[in-house]
Amino acid sequence: MTGMTDVPARPAGLRERKKARTRAAIRQQALRLIREQGYAATTIEQIADAAEVSPATFFRYFPTKEDVVLQDDLDIITTEALDAQPPELSPIAAFRAASAATLASLSPEDLATLRDTAELTASVPEVRARAIDEFVRTINQIAEAIARRAGRNPDDFEVRNLAGAIIGVIMSVTTSYGGSTWTAEGLTDVTSLFARIDRALAHLEQGLPL
Amino acid sequence: MTGMTDVPARPAGLRERKKARTRAAIRQQALRLIREQGYAATTIEQIADAAEVSPATFFRYFPTKEDVVLQDDLDIITTEALDAQPPELSPIAAFRAASAATLASLSPEDLATLRDTAELTASVPEVRARAIDEFVRTINQIAEAIARRAGRNPDDFEVRNLAGAIIGVIMSVTTSYGGSTWTAEGLTDVTSLFARIDRALAHLEQGLPL
DNA sequence: ACTTCTTTTGATAGTCTCTCTCTTATTCGA
DNA sequence: TCGAATAAGAGAGAGACTATCAAAAGAAGT
Numbered sequence: 001m002t003g004m005t006d007v008p009a010r011p012a013g014l015r016e017r018k019k020a021r022t023r024a025a026i027r028q029q030a031l032r033l034i035r036e037q038g039y040a041a042t043t044i045e046q047i048a049d050a051a052e053v054s055p056a057t058f059f060r061y062f063p064t065k066e067d068v069v070l071q072d073d074l075d076i077i078t079t080e081a082l083d084a085q086p087p088e089l090s091p092i093a094a095f096r097a098a099s100a101a102t103l104a105s106l107s108p109e110d111l112a113t114l115r116d117t118a119e120l121t122a123s124v125p126e127v128r129a130r131a132i133d134e135f136v137r138t139i140n141q142i143a144e145a146i147a148r149r150a151g152r153n154p155d156d157f158e159v160r161n162l163a164g165a166i167i168g169v170i171m172s173v174t175t176s177y178g179g180s181t182w183t184a185e186g187l188t189d190v191t192s193l194f195a196r197i198d199r200a201l202a203h204l205e206q207g208l209p210l
Numbered sequence: 211m212t213g214m215t216d217v218p219a220r221p222a223g224l225r226e227r228k229k230a231r232t233r234a235a236i237r238q239q240a241l242r243l244i245r246e247q248g249y250a251a252t253t254i255e256q257i258a259d260a261a262e263v264s265p266a267t268f269f270r271y272f273p274t275k276e277d278v279v280l281q282d283d284l285d286i287i288t289t290e291a292l293d294a295q296p297p298e299l300s301p302i303a304a305f306r307a308a309s310a311a312t313l314a315s316l317s318p319e320d321l322a323t324l325r326d327t328a329e330l331t332a333s334v335p336e337v338r339a340r341a342i343d344e345f346v347r348t349i350n351q352i353a354e355a356i357a358r359r360a361g362r363n364p365d366d367f368e369v370r371n372l373a374g375a376i377i378g379v380i381m382s383v384t385t386s387y388g389g390s391t392w393t394a395e396g397l398t399d400v401t402s403l404f405a406r407i408d409r410a411l412a413h414l415e416q417g418l419p420l
Numbered sequence: 421a422c423t424t425c426t427t428t429t430g431a432t433a434g435t436c437t438c439t440c441t442c443t444t445a446t447t448c449g450a
Numbered sequence: 451t452c453g454a455a456t457a458a459g460a461g462a463g464a465g466a467c468t469a470t471c472a473a474a475a476g477a478a479g480t
Contacts, residue, residue: 015427015476043465054430059467091420129339132346136338136385150420160386161379161410162418168378169371175346176370200371207417208372210301210360225447225456232458253436264459269438422480429474439464446457 023061026051030068031116039069039124066130069120072113075138078102082145091146092205095166096198103194111190118193122175135171139163169200233271236261240278241326249279249334276340279330282323285348288312292355301356301372302415306408313404321400328403332385345381349373379410 029050033042044065048055062068081098089097106114121131140154143163147154154160173196203209239260243252254275258265272278291308299307316324331341350364353373357364364370383406413419 057429129343132342133339136342136381139382158413158420160382161413164378164382165375165414165418168374171346172349172370172374203368203371204375208375210362210368267458
């Protein structure tokens with residue numbers, strides 16, 4: 001399982017492999033510099049220098065500075081896992097199972113990267129805004145997957161609404177600093193993030209009782 | 211009811227009144243230019259010229275270009291309306307009533323402005339991202355209001371989760387282009403947006419059945 | 421191997437948002 | 451009327467992002 005890393009198993013030509021390597025290098029250097037110096041203090045030029053490409057090339061791989069932090073394929077993995085769940089599960093139950101499967105599929109490096117991006121998502125306003133917009137995009141994918149399971153139309157109001165509620169509770173968990181989710185040590189935190197998401201989904205499944 | 215306009219009834223000193231007028235002028239000119247030319251094509255310099263202030267002054271009133279589109283006090287009004295609902299209503303029912311009260315309190319000009327901002331929120335990526343981030347901020351306010359009603363702690367997991375789900379379904383409605391919500395004429399559309407939000411909340415209240 | 425075509429890259433210049441600093445003008449309170 | 455805040459303007463500058471064009475590198479056909 002390649003998880004969130006940017007290197008597919010063995011792409012065809014040399015050109016493709018080089019591109020994948022460049023992309024991974026840019027992302028890796030960017031995250032390192034941001035971890036060391038902070039987000040605002042890290043410029044595109046620094047990232048480009050560290051990755052040994054020109055600034056222009058940076059923008060050929062990532063349309064904005066935020067995207068170098070955010071871009072992963074977690075949504076794709078989760079959608080696939082969702083499709084793989086047995087059809088007798090309710091939509092939310094299936095989604096919970098898919099989340100668990102996604103977490104299990106991540107390598108230690110994936111978890112470390114995910115921790116970085118999650119931290120930045122919670123703390124840097126521009127990154128957070130962009131990340132949440134991605135969440136909204138994800139509503140459509142979730143809606144499509146749920147529609148497939150339920151044999152409904154993906155544009156169906158109820159289907160989209162359910163997807164929106166799921167994303168809403170995930171957002172609420174992901175963007176809260178209140179708890180000490182991001183204070184301490186690495187991997188444990190990502191796991192506990194997934195645990196909190198699961199708890200939120202269970203609560204939603206029960207009709208959100210107070 | 212002052213609604214979304216930026217001019218409070220009668221502020222104390224001359225200084226305050228002048229500030230309010232400048233703020234309103236900037237906002238008004240900005241929305242006009244954006245309506246005429248589009249968001250990206252409208253520069254801060256143009257807005258500043260039209261409002262007869264320096265570009266630097268623009269940023270004293272609005273921290274970013276997106277904020278000139280977004281900043282309103284709808285969330286405050288809604289929160290107040292929520293507090294005013296009778297305590298026997300369930301949280302979601304109270305929120306629906308509060309939304310209806312908010313809509314009723316808006317002047318025609320408020321509705322026109324709201325239509326513009328809603329359109330831009332759905333169509334311009336930067337604006338949308340920023341707007342959704344504001345939604346997340348709103349989760350906290352909603353959570354506090356719900357906590358007050360239910361006599362719970364605002365940091366309570368279930369309370370926040372409920373607030374997240376509410377915002378999630380609203381987001382799902384607000385950011386969808388699929389329907390023809392924004393295609394045709396003015397005020398009707400904003401009203402129908404509120405109608406769709408109400409329908410989404412009703413669905414959420416029923417436990418999101420498919 | 422050699423040429424040709426396509427893709428990728430780097431260099432350069434430019435635009436626009438946003439920040440900082442300094443100075444000037446205006447309003448407020450005594 | 452006079453000092454104290456406070457707001458506005460001017461100007462310089464950093465940094466994200468775009469557009470253009472020429473050079474380099476991989477792919478493909480002969």
